[in-house]
Amino acid sequence: MNIFIALVLILFPLVTIILKRRKLPPQQRIPPGSLGLPLIGQSLGLLQAMRANTAEKWLEDRVKKYGPISKLSLFGKPTVFVYGQDANKLVFASSNSNTMTNHQTQSVRMILGDRCLLELNGEDHKRVRGALASFLKPESLKMYVGKIEEEVQTHIQMYWQGKQQVTVLPLMKNLTFNIICSLLFGIESRERRNEYVQQFQEMIQGMWSIPVNLPFTRFNRSLKASAKVQKLLKDLLQEKRQELLKGAPSNQDLISCLLSIHGEESQDSVSEDEIIHNVMLIMAAGHDTSSVLITFILRVLANNPTVYEAVLKGELKFRMAPHDFFTCSVLILLPNNRTR
Incomplete structure (x- = not known):
């Protein structure tokens, strides 16, 4: 009898919950x-x-x-x-x-x-x-292609020229981040770029982690790195704001472009926090995706000599966005270098 009473006491709540759930309308199930x-x-x-x-x-x-x-x-x-x-x-x-x-x-x-x-x-x-899209005007894209080409040529001379074997993915991440620094921030100094990349890499490591903010966790380290990146960007915003006041063009980099919109007294202006947070978003979204894509392109071309020769001679036609121009530039490295 005691066992029977115990089973009733355990099962009754479960049966009640099941019956209540069946009575719920479809939108609440x-x-x-x-x-x-x-x-x-x-x-x-x-x-x-x-x-x-x-x-x-x-x-x-x-x-x-x-x-x-x-x-x-x-x-x-x-x-x-x-x-x-x-x-x-x-x-x-x-x-x-x-x-x-x-x-x-x-x-x-x-x-x-x-x-x-x-x-x-x-x-x-x-x-x-809309504010971010203003950075991609046709007249601005022409200038960006030139900047990308400069970064690619410098990268080739520093990391690829004369090498018999290279590890592509880390190098492509290096190239991609340098292009980001040039187009988004207008930073040309290698020392300043290294300062950004250290904090940036630490920041993105914890983006897809369990949000437990305890010391020594990956999420905690990423939060600290994020705060440092935001501090660096706030300082950079002040520099770019002074350059704009002195007559610098607003399309020289993304931050300058957004700051020129931020300064307008209209409903389309963007706040300083919106500038910083969206620059961080573009950094994170464009870094790994672009570098991995270029790495796979190089791998496919290295494993398919016929396709590579067609691309090199311009016989293989394909459509490419202007900001992907540096993809073509790195293809010339394949004949004299082994990739892995």
Whole structure:
């Protein structure tokens, strides 16, 4: 009898919860899945899959287990995973800001700031996106191509010329960051660039980490590096502001371009925090993506001599954006250097 009473006491609450859930209208039902451990959730599993380059399989296994919609916890936040064409349409074609808004993981938001494009919505998103787009005017792109070419030539002489073997990815990251310093910041000094790159690399390492701000954690180190990067950018903003007052062109770099808009008394102006946070976003978004892409291009060309020869002779036609011009420039290194 005691066992029977104990089972009733345990099962009754569970049955009550199940019945209540069945009575909920469809819009209030919770997707299948588990939130896992507090704070950690499924973060470690996803990060491990990303490092092993098996993230796609990790997601496919989740779809097979729970279906196209499921709940999980990533980087300390409850998350809904959706899959399929209808989900893509909902996310990318939703015009109602009340239905879908931008929110990044807590780690990304705390490191990059809450006034970057990843966090803005509605009119704020449109205003800042328009300000960033003004940096890419056709007349400005012509000047940027020349700067990129200078960076590529310097890079070739310093790291590739005369070398029998090179490791491409670290060199491409070096090249990409130097181009970022030139186009975004207008910084030509190698010493100042080295100061930025040390803090920047520390900063991006913790962007996809569990947001536990304890000493000696990767997230804690990234937060400290983010604060230092923001301090460096604030100092740089003051320098660029003085240069603009002395008559420097507003299209010489991204910060100067945004500062010229910041100085305008209109609804399209951008704040200082928006300038800093979005410059940090572009640094993070453009660094690894560009360097990895160029590395894969070089790898494909090195393993396909016929395609390489066609590219070298200009017989293989392809379309390329102006800011990708430096990709072509590094291709001339292949005949005299081994890559790995």
